Amino acid sequence: xxxxxxxxxDYIRLAALSFRYAFRRPWYGSEIIKEMDxxxxxxxxxxxxxxxxxxxxxALQTARSLEAFGIKTYIGQVLAITVVRELGPVIGSLMIAGxxxxxxxxxxxxxxxxxxxxxxxxxxxxxxxxxxxxRVVAGVVMLPVLIVLVDVTALMGGAVVSTFVLRxxxxxxxxxxxxxxxxxxxxxxxxxxVVFGYIIASYSTFAGLRSSGGTEGVGRAxxxxxxxxxxxxxxxxFILTKIYFLVLW
Amino acid sequence: xxxxxxxxxxxxxYYDDIPVLRHVSFNLKKGEQLAIIGGSGSGKTTILKIIxxxxxxxxxxxxxxxxxxxxxxxxxxxxxxxxxxxxFQSGALFxxxxxxxxxxxxxxxxxxxxxxxxxxxIEEIDARVREMLGLxxxxxxxxxxxxxxxxxxxxxxxxxxxLIKQPELILYDEPTVGLDPITADRVTRYxxxxxxxxxxxxxxxxxxxxxxxxxxxxxxxxVKGRVVFDGSKEEFLKSTQDHVVLFREAGL
Ligand SMILES: Nc1ncnc2c1ncn2[C@@H]1O[C@H](COP(=O)(O)OP(=O)(O)O)[C@@H](O)[C@H]1O
Ligand SMILES: [Mg+2]
Numbered sequence: 001x002x003x004x005x006x007x008x009x010d011y012i013r014l015a016a017l018s019f020r021y022a023f024r025r026p027w028y029g030s031e032i033i034k035e036m037d038x039x040x041x042x043x044x045x046x047x048x049x050x051x052x053x054x055x056x057x058x059a060l061q062t063a064r065s066l067e068a069f070g071i072k073t074y075i076g077q078v079l080a081i082t083v084v085r086e087l088g089p090v091i092g093s094l095m096i097a098g099x100x101x102x103x104x105x106x107x108x109x110x111x112x113x114x115x116x117x118x119x120x121x122x123x124x125x126x127x128x129x130x131x132x133x134x135r136v137v138a139g140v141v142m143l144p145v146l147i148v149l150v151d152v153t154a155l156m157g158g159a160v161v162s163t164f165v166l167r168x169x170x171x172x173x174x175x176x177x178x179x180x181x182x183x184x185x186x187x188x189x190x191x192x193x194v195v196f197g198y199i200i201a202s203y204s205t206f207a208g209l210r211s212s213g214g215t216e217g218v219g220r221a222x223x224x225x226x227x228x229x230x231x232x233x234x235x236x237x238f239i240l241t242k243i244y245f246l247v248l249w
Numbered sequence: 250x251x252x253x254x255x256x257x258x259x260x261x262x263y264y265d266d267i268p269v270l271r272h273v274s275f276n277l278k279k280g281e282q283l284a285i286i287g288g289s290g291s292g293k294t295t296i297l298k299i300i301x302x303x304x305x306x307x308x309x310x311x312x313x314x315x316x317x318x319x320x321x322x323x324x325x326x327x328x329x330x331x332x333x334x335x336x337f338q339s340g341a342l343f344x345x346x347x348x349x350x351x352x353x354x355x356x357x358x359x360x361x362x363x364x365x366x367x368x369x370x371i372e373e374i375d376a377r378v379r380e381m382l383g384l385x386x387x388x389x390x391x392x393x394x395x396x397x398x399x400x401x402x403x404x405x406x407x408x409x410x411x412l413i414k415q416p417e418l419i420l421y422d423e424p425t426v427g428l429d430p431i432t433a434d435r436v437t438r439y440x441x442x443x444x445x446x447x448x449x450x451x452x453x454x455x456x457x458x459x460x461x462x463x464x465x466x467x468x469x470x471x472v473k474g475r476v477v478f479d480g481s482k483e484e485f486l487k488s489t490q491d492h493v494v495l496f497r498e499a500g501l
Contacts (some may be wrong), residue, residue, distance in 0.1 A: 025310070025361070025362065025363070026358075026361040026362055045307050071368075114336070114339050115337040115339050115341040116342075116343060118298065118301075118341065119335070119336065119341040119410075120333075121301075121303055121360075122301055122330055122335050123330075123331075123354060123355045124327035124330060124331060124358060124359070124362070125358055141382060143407045175395050199397060
């Protein structure tokens with residue numbers, strides 16, 4: 001239990017320091033671009049595939065339920081709300097967490113074991129600025145972009161079901177999607193991934209930096225990065241949803 | 250005391266309550282060349298990282314240039330660190346950067362902390378990097394990645410990076426480990442000639458006794474985190490201490 005509190009306080013300290021250092025020289029702009037590029041290329045296919053099949057399955061299930069009530073014409077509206085507010089950000093972020101968190105933790109852990117982190121510190125490099133902040137910035141910027149992709153492909157999955165299973169014209173589906181979505185949905189749908197991106201990038205960098213005990217330690221850090229950031233995402237989603245409902249409606 | 254670079258005063262370090270260094274005391278004077286020998290896991294790397302302030306010991310006091318490390322602020326520590334060069338055991342080169350970028354990095358970082366890097370800076374740094382690589386017979390590899398180099402060349406690049414800021418103290422962590430005997434011998438010769446040419450202080454950590462004998466004059470022997478011998482090469486050869494005798498028989 002003591003160790004747990006130590007872990008939490010270390011993580012919070014890291015988060016606080018990364019805010020403080022973000023505004024001081026030197027800036028590692030090229031590191032940020034590199035991390036964004038990596039995150040994008042790693043996650044693009046995952047985001048697209050996850051989105052599309054989630055959309056397909058969700059549409060099939062939803063169509064069944066709506067049919068039972070005799071309101072299957074609402075398929076576009078129901079899908080749009082569920083996907084943009086909740087499923088896109090959460091399922092997308094969880095899938096991306098699997099890829100990105102493990103990648104970051106393994107990479108940073110390897111830098112600890114390979115003594116590159118020590119080498120940087122000996123050169124007087126601030127590890128938070130050079131290693132933590134670029135990854136966190138990349139996560140915060142890239143996650144919303146990737147979630148747009150998840151949302152769009154999920155809605156395309158819905159369009160496939162609506163057009164070929166329910167036999168509605170596809171223009172009908174898309175106009176009901178666009179008609180139902182409000183600014184509130186978009187705010188909710190795109191601020192969540194900002195927070196989730198922060199969680200994934202900061203926690204997995206933290207886990208990587210803490211890894212000790214050779215390659216085995218890197219393995220443990222990687223697992224912990226994926227598991228913990230996934231749990232934190234689900235917790236944050238609950239809290240954020242609650243806040244949005246209090247503030248926006 | 251003015252010429253004392255390092256002083257360890259009864260330093261102990263624990264990992265999860267397991268001691269890895271026990272009451273280690275020694276000092277290093279300016280210009281002195283010291284070898285720390287001992288089996289693997291005896292705490293040699295830990296000593297080097299404590300010197301650099303990368304690891305903080307639980308007990309005892311460490312002085313760098315007469316100042317207690319414990320009391321130093323981060324920027325003061327960085328200033329002292331920039332007077333030291335470390336060759337890490339694994340090389341610790343950055344895989345995604347070229348040899349040139351790796352060797353130039355300490356210089357680039359130093360400038361970037363205060364201002365933007367200019368064309369003139371790059372020219373000046375380029376000259377220094379090329380000179381350093383030349384000194385270690387590494388001409389022509391500037392644009393290669395570490396993964397394209399042989400083990401011996403990688404070690405030399407790591408040495409070049411450690412020396413680029415002309416440090417007053419060089420720390421080598423097992424520079425010959427994992428190399429085949431011929432390559433190890435070449436790396437040894439480079440270090441030997443650097444030691445004679447640069448006249449800087451150095452600590453060489455190794456479990457290779459023959460290598461230690463060639464590159465230094467003073468030897469400290471560690472067994473399970475404890476200093477069991479501290480003296481000159483000649484005294485080491487004559488010592489009848491059990492640990493020393495065992496190590497000598499195994500290593501020479
Ligand atoms: N981060 C760490 N966590 C736990 N134990 C460690 C850590 N680093 C080193 N050790 C242990 O400390 C001892 C000394 O390590 P080290 O100084 O690297 O030895 P050497 O360099 O002489 O081989 C070893 O037993 C090693 O397992
Ligand atoms: Mg070692």
